[in-house]
Amino acid sequence: MYSFTEENYIKAIYKLSANGTQEVNTNSIAEALDTKAASVTDMLRKLSNKGIVHYVKYRGVTLSEQGERTALQVIRKHRLWEVFLVDKLKFNWDEVHEVAEELEHINSDLLIKRLDEFLGYPKFDPHGDPIPSENGEMNLKQQKLLAEMEVNDSGIVVGVNDTQPLFLQYLDKMGIFLGAKVKVIDRIAYDNSLEINLENKKNLVVSSEVSRNIFLSA
């Protein structure tokens, strides 16, 4: 069992390591968790003693197998709670992340098992992110960023790269949702903004920043 803070470190390292494929340095952890590098060093020492991280000389840390397993379980809980909040408690998708940040630390395997069953074993959270199974397996989707699509390409919105409320509220305002059909009509060379058609209904222009945060089915 790990503390709230330890779990947040483990999750941050997992995310920064691009799902466990590269080393993570102290500074990027400090930045992600908004804390001082010295505190990160202390915590990494602690996690290393517990067998959660391995130090890679001059390069940072990687998660051990156990660390990775723990990260995936915290992520599983986070995403299941987000589904619960949206599907059962009628939260909007921009309102769930912060609450799930708290709920993900509740430590009861039985609770999570029952929650999963209650929700009908969902595979994706309300932002389109895959939910790891009990064994830590994830259904990775074939997806690409709207920004990478060519004129006349079309696809279905399957996820977002940014779960900040302001971004999700903007998508709501524009009528962009998971499952929406999008076709690229034109790319404005001046600033790389895109004119898109939504649901065969309306055309709208999205900035290049926005287009780098929407995933479409590939």
Ligand SMILES: [Zn+2]
């Ligand atoms: Zn979240």
